[in-house]
Amino acid sequence: MKAYQKRLAIVIGGLAALGVATALVLNALNSNAAFFYTPTQVAGGEAPKDRAFRVGGLVRQGSLQRDQLTVRFVITDTVREVPVAYTGILPDLFQEGKGAVAQGRFDAQGRFVATSVLAKHDENYMPPEAQHALDRAGQPTGAAR
Template sequence: MKPRSKRMMLVGGGVALLVAAVALVLSAFQQNLVFFHTPTDVMEGKAPTGKTFRIGGLVEDGSLQREADGLTVRFAITDTAKVIPVTYKGTLPDLFKEGKGAVIQGSLGADGQFRATEVLAKHDENYMPPEAAHAVEEAQKTAATVSQ
């Protein structure tokens, strides 16, 4: 083999390895990507069914119910326009309360029930995740224009 042919084979092999590495990295990103949706998005069918995503808004007043096992909790999350029922099994954050902002990660069941795997509560009295604050703001604007 000529030296030029050897060099071309090495370059071709290096490019193939680089393409394989990039494909693996992109695949890992795709698998770990978690999108944020509002309750309105979920009700309109914009959220994926059977895949993990986050939903945020306010915990609806009067919706918090604890099961007899002490770990299972049922509540509803709202953006003031739509309401999604949520089931979570685990310990809730100390700051989790009705009427306060929260972001919940999990998946939507075929029955419309959101099964949470993680619950995140606000950090202080004025904090709400930017996506949730924007969603609540948009839902209030929509509700105001509909009622006029």
Template sequence: MKPRHKRAAIIAGGLAALSLAAYFVLNAFESNLVFFYTPTQVSNGEAPQGRTFRIGGMVKEGSVVRDNLTVRFVVTDTAKEMEVRYTGILPDLFREGKGVVAQGKIGEDKVFTATEVLAKHDENYMPPEAQHAVDQAQKAAKSLK
């Protein structure tokens, strides 16, 4: 084999290995990607079915029902509501009327089963995407009235 052919074979092999590595990295990244949705987006069917995603909004006043370690509550973006079920210990900052983000899946019963619940750490702070989603839901609700 000529040196020129050896070089071409090494370059082709290196490109194939690099392409394969890039494929595996991108595939792992895509499978671990979790998107954020509001109750309005979930009710409109924008959330993925059978995949993990995050739902965020405010915990509706008077909606928290505790049964040992299982907690049921309603997350609202002021336009739509979504019932959430979580089994585990809630964060200390979890309160009715405060912001929350829950990660999980929607079950067959249309209840969001959370595997993780995150409470907002400051009453004045809301992630930009959550604030934008709540603002959009409020605008949509006003336009329907």
């Protein structure tokens, strides 16, 4: 084998290894990604039924119910609502009427079971996705996005 053929074989082998590594990384990222959905999108069936995702908006006033470590509450975008069940300790800043994002999935009965709950960190902050959803929900139907 000549020198240029060896170099060509090394370059082709390197590109193939890079392609395989890239495919594995992208597959891992895609399978672990939790996409954000609004309660309106969840009610519309846009959220996945078989994998984890995030739902965010405001915690509806009067919806917080505690039973030892299990907490039930409702996240709303002022148009639709998603009931959430979470077992664990809520963040200190979590409260009714404030922004929150819950990550989880639907169980066999179709209820959203959260594995983590995030709350806003100061009185001016809301996750950008949640703020955008609330802004869109406030627009009249058919308004430009």
